[in-house]
Amino acid sequence: MFVITGASGQLGRLVIEQLLEKVPAAQIIAAVRSPEKAADLAARGVQVRQADYSQPATLDAAFAGAEKILLISSSEVGQRVGQHQAVMAAAKRAGAGLLAYTSVLHADTSLLGLAEEHRQTEIALAACGVPAVILRNGWYHENYTAAIPGALAHGAHFGCAGEGRISSAARTDYAAAAVAVLTANDDQAGKVYELAGDSAYTLSEFAAQVTRQSGKHVVYSDLPEADFKAALLQAGLPEFLAQLLANSDAAAAKGALFDQGQQLSKLIGRSTTLLAASIAQALAT
Template identity: 50%
Template sequence: MSIVVTGATGHLGRLVIAELLARGVAPAGIAAAVRDTGKAADLAASGVELRVADYDRPETLKAAFAAGDRVLLVSGNEVGRRIPQHAAAIDAAAEAGVALLAYTGVLGGPAADFVLADEHKATEEHILASGLPYVFLRNGWYTEVYTANLPAVLEHGAVIGNAGDGRLASAARADYAAAAAVVLTGEGHENRAYELSGDTSWSFPDYAAVIAELSGREVAYHDVSPEERQEILTGVGVPADFAAVLVDVDQAIGRGLLAGTSGELARLIGRPTTPLRETVAAELAALQG
């Protein structure tokens, strides 16, 4: 039996594996499921088993899972293609007879009415139909989704969105990775759904103010219409379809759908979630070299 982490060379997957190792799981008891083993040479060097798992090549998935494995299915990053990709992985896991399938979905689950949630909801339905013991890790937003854009924010002195004064309760990727590790190594989580989010919600005006304070620069939030935001995003090269998804997410934030602070993430990991300010400070320090 192994703990299998799909998407293991991605941001979240790597953090999950690091957390498992920190919790005392032997490297030989962890399998990193990846498309390209060349990108996982460091994981192999640490003693972690590598398994090829390409969502677009179902034949590779048959060898990615084994009876008794506890699997973390990290959602794919190809919006618009994830339903068949995830279905192929779920079917392979069911055929193999894995002991547990944990899935990184989206905060709100069936109640999430924005476009980006549709594929997650369909994936949860497929998991339920598979009959596998499951855990739904309904992750809220990663703070790093926003701090990754700090260079552009600092260059223009502006955070731009169409969420109005809507709030979101984000947390650091490491927080969500820790929650996944708890579920994969613990007991009593089967057939449960966890609504995971940060302890405190914040608005984009709050975010701009934190950046301004910590950077010493003038930064303000500019709220624009959905149509204006779409034009801005496509103007900097974001494909129109994906730009529409981002605009839709901000509208969901404006409706309060990502503001929930259930406390479940902090309870799972046994500590407070990482504050917005801390993640912004870390990214600014990294930018300064």
């Protein structure tokens, strides 16, 4: 039995879609906060169980019979460590043979502000008593392609990453990595994967690619971190998200989102999705 937490989220759904290609639906448990949001998965034979990271009592029933669990990190910044520890405890009570966790690229040394909760989670994982594997996911292409409509409207993509190179990959690539680890024949316990795209780019190069594909001139406007955060707030983003994005760009300027180990493509057995392909997809939707 495979349990996918956060299964109604963007990454979780992609993991289940790809897992369905490898194992029968009845062997997949979609653990979700709101089961009604996963009714379509239930209709396909996936077991949908209610599971809330903040309500540990729900996790025992959700994990019953689990052999392998994918803990997709919580989106509730500031509460993640306690929530993740609740999942670890429930996984141990369930007797799970493997707990996979989606961390962040180079979590142990990363300058990213969001890396701290991942570091703490990784430390807790090592002590929780459940065999664990860590998937240190790099940046998603989608983190930047989601901003394309605004960039086209303003003729500029704003950021504070300078000339920092970003080794991102498509969300579906990271989902494929999770599936590869969950279904691997060899023992995955104790492994740490640094996952990133095969190639890297600057945000100036990102803007140039948007220009080429859209036919509309888009430049990259590099701002001081505080000014970029202010622009995000003015655009309507909540404080925590504006802070996270500005901090992440500033860390990218110092190399926090760069990696050339190509562990992701090796794990999934194919090249990672090109940025140009994700830009084309974003422009088509």
